[in-house]
Amino acid sequence: MSTQLVLGDWLIASADEPARADWGVAVAGTTVCDIGHHRDLIERHPTASVMRRPGCVVMPGFVNAHIHLYGVLAHGITPHSPPSGFDDFLSDYWWPQVEDRLDSSMLATAARQVSIEAALGGTTTIFDICEAPNAVDDALWAIAEQVRDVGLRARLSFEATQRAGADIAERALRANRAFIDSCDAEDIVGGVMSWHTTFTCDADYIATAHGLARDAHAWSHAHCNEGRHEGATMRSRHDCSTLEFYDRIGVLDDQLHLSQCVQLEPIDLELMAARGVAISHMPMSNCEVGGGIAPVPELHAAGVRIGLGSDGYVNDMFEVMRMAFHIHKARLLDPSVAPARQVVAHATSIGAASLGLDRVGSLHLEWAADLQVVSMATPTPVTAENIFDQIVLWRSARDVTDTMVAGRWVVCDGQPVNVDREAAAAATQEEAQRLWAISR
Ligand SMILES: [Zn+2]
Numbered sequence: 001m002s003t004q005l006v007l008g009d010w011l012i013a014s015a016d017e018p019a020r021a022d023w024g025v026a027v028a029g030t031t032v033c034d035i036g037h038h039r040d041l042i043e044r045h046p047t048a049s050v051m052r053r054p055g056c057v058v059m060p061g062f063v064n065a066h067i068h069l070y071g072v073l074a075h076g077i078t079p080h081s082p083p084s085g086f087d088d089f090l091s092d093y094w095w096p097q098v099e100d101r102l103d104s105s106m107l108a109t110a111a112r113q114v115s116i117e118a119a120l121g122g123t124t125t126i127f128d129i130c131e132a133p134n135a136v137d138d139a140l141w142a143i144a145e146q147v148r149d150v151g152l153r154a155r156l157s158f159e160a161t162q163r164a165g166a167d168i169a170e171r172a173l174r175a176n177r178a179f180i181d182s183c184d185a186e187d188i189v190g191g192v193m194s195w196h197t198t199f200t201c202d203a204d205y206i207a208t209a210h211g212l213a214r215d216a217h218a219w220s221h222a223h224c225n226e227g228r229h230e231g232a233t234m235r236s237r238h239d240c241s242t243l244e245f246y247d248r249i250g251v252l253d254d255q256l257h258l259s260q261c262v263q264l265e266p267i268d269l270e271l272m273a274a275r276g277v278a279i280s281h282m283p284m285s286n287c288e289v290g291g292g293i294a295p296v297p298e299l300h301a302a303g304v305r306i307g308l309g310s311d312g313y314v315n316d317m318f319e320v321m322r323m324a325f326h327i328h329k330a331r332l333l334d335p336s337v338a339p340a341r342q343v344v345a346h347a348t349s350i351g352a353a354s355l356g357l358d359r360v361g362s363l364h365l366e367w368a369a370d371l372q373v374v375s376m377a378t379p380t381p382v383t384a385e386n387i388f389d390q391i392v393l394w395r396s397a398r399d400v401t402d403t404m405v406a407g408r409w410v411v412c413d414g415q416p417v418n419v420d421r422e423a424a425a426a427a428t429q430e431e432a433q434r435l436w437a438i439s440r
Contacts (some may be wrong), residue, residue, distance in 0.1 A: 003028045004050040004151035006404070007038050008373060010387060012059035014293070014362035015345035018385045024058060027369040030406040035363065044400075053373045053401065057387065059344075059404060061370040062317040063123025063351030065261045067278040068338055069111040069128050069143060071312025072105070073432045074098045081331030086227030089289050091189035102132035103140045103440050111143040113428040114315060115150035116421055119410045121316050122372030125153040127309070129194055129221065129259075129282075133164035138173045140179040144189050151418050153370060155355055157194035157221055160209055162201050168326045169201075173209055180218045188406050192257075194221040198242055199233045203249045210251040214367075219356050220251065224258035224279075227291040231263050243268040243277075252277055257354060258328055259309065262292045269295065269300055276355035279348065283323040285311035295339040297328050307351030317396040321347050326393050373402040416439040 005436065007024035013035055026034035026045050027316050034041060042050070070410045080097055083089035107130060115436050118126055126147070130139050140156050147154045156179065160172035173193075180191035193199045193213035201209075206222075211218040223244050225231050234242045244267060247253045254276030261268075261279045300306055321343045352361030359367040375397075378383045378390050403411035411416055 001028045003093040003317070005041050005045060005048045005050045005199055006053070006058050006371065006373070007041070007050060008053040008056040008058040008378065010057040010382065011035070011363070012057060012344075014060065015341055015348055015366065015388075016362070019057070019384050021384065025363050025369070025371065025409050026044070027404070030369060031359075031366050032363050032369050035365065037260050039207060047211050049367075050214070051402075054374060055377055056373045056378050057382075057391070057393075058363075058373055058399060059373055060348040061372045061405065062122050062347050063125040063127075063307060063355065063361055064118060064123050064315070064317060065127050065257075065293050065307025065351040065354050066282055066309025066311055067114070067118075067126050067128050067315065068131065068312030069114045070102055070107050070130060070132060072114050072315075072428065073102075073106060073433075074261050077393050077436055083289070085229070086289050086291050087229040087380065098435070099131045100133060100164075100434055103136045103139050107132055107135055107139050108146050109424075109427045109431040111146035112135070112150065112419065112424045114312070115147050115152050116419060116424055117315055117397075119150055119152060119405075119416060120400060120414070121318070122254040122374065122400040122403055123152070123317055124370035124372065124403060125155075125360060126356075127155045127157075127192065127221075127257075127307075128156050131159040131161075131196075132170075133161070133168045136168055136175055136210055140175060140191070144179075148189055149427070150416065150420055151405050151408055153188040153357075153360070153368070155192045155219075155357075157192040159194045159196050160201070160205075162205055163196070176209075177212045177216060177273050180216045181331075185285060190218075192219045192221050197230055197301065198245055199230050201246075206246075206251060207249050210256075213255070213299045215312050216329050216342065219255045219257055221257045221259065224261050225263045225268070225402045226260040226286070227289065228263050229264065241265040241268050246273055247275070254278070255356060255402040260286065260294070262265045262286050262294045264295060269299060269302055269304075270303050270329050272299065278305040278307070279352075280307040280309040280354060281324060282309045282311040282313070282320075284320060285313040285328050288313055293327055296324070297332065300342070305350055305354040307345050307354035308347045317347055318392070318396045321392045340392040343392055344388055365377070369404055369407040371404045372400050375401055
């Protein structure tokens with residue numbers, strides 16, 4: 001097995017450790033096989049090929065813990081009726097104008113485009129939630145083909161819901177389970193069971209979905225309290241909070257990932273911590289829909305695993321990190337919360353843990369060789385003390401030069417290695433115009 005050394009000016013092996021100057025990693029096969037000072041790596045691996053990236057940091061790739069790949073097709077679309085709240089956003093705009101119009105061709109094209117954008121921006125893992133009731137039977141396989149072409153690690157799910165009728169609801173559960181069963185445990189692409197929310201799925205349906213996942217040793221996912229609507233609905237229907245409802249029906253466990261979690265009652269935080277539920281935080285899209293600000297520092301302090309996601313909105317993970325860095329300081333009137341190093345951890349190692357990914361998210365020995373190389377040509381010096389701030393505050397997706405997933409370069413010198421970027425962009429323009437035309 002050939003070995004490759006990746007040597008930048010800095011190595012961040014993990015957001016839990018200090019950055020080290022003149023250190024790099026050695027990669028063999030799909031994993032990291034050595035970490036050390038440049039000089040020692042070259043001495044220990046005299047026949048290895050060497051990629052030198054002066055002026056750069058080598059660091060773990062981002063885990064985008066919540067994305068809707070199809071969302072790119074709606075970037076810039078004009079809603080028929082401007083939403084006045086989160087539930088209106090769904091019922092009057094997103095469902096009729098976007099989700100219900102999507103077909104497999106659109107989903108595949110969007111998946112290719114956004115996977116390329118993700119790789120170019122240093123993201124090595126995505127968790128996609130596909131919401132397209134009229135493409136239920138083949139959506140996951142169509143998306144998987146594109147993600148594999150680009151070379152990303154991925155967890156894919158189809159968002160099952162009863163809002164589109166009993167037949168689609170049933171087929172969505174079957175599709176998720178069939179996709180989960182079709183993926184090999186060693187594959188970089190795997191499946192996750194997903195249902196929408198407690199206001200679009202009833203208790204029996206959710207319990208069935210969760211059982212199908214548990215029987216396949218797979219994780220489950222749901223959107224949770226993205227605004228006030230879901231919690232208020234649970235209060236009026238069942239006189240309990242959303243998390244209490246989930247606890248009553250027996251689906252709260254440490255293989256459940258709840259996304260958004262913006263409007264929480266105190267009991268919700270307690271139950272998340274007690275049951276080991278993982279979550280993802282989408283600060284930018286929460287602002288877009290007027291949903292509020294998730295209590296992330298409080299959840300982190302309670303030991304909840306929190307990944308960062310783009311929600312398919314602004315997919316540059318540097319922008320997402322920047323928002324996560326700022327918004328909690330403003331809400332809590334406290335500049336000490338959400339420091340840059342912790343935000344990087346949410347975007348890498350903790351994000352991977354929030355999806356149950358084993359040995360992903362840090363560049364430890366025998367962990368996945370999922371990494372990005374970021375130019376640190378900042379106007380002020382980079383030091384071990386400031387490097388996390390320099391990255392979170394003053395870098396962007398455009399500063400990523402190279403991206404590796406499972407030991408394989410997927411971006412090199414700022415270009416995707418395996419796919420045609422211009423062709424994907426042209427196809428995305430066409431499919432967006434088709435969606436916008438049939439949405440009118
Ligand atoms: Zn979402």
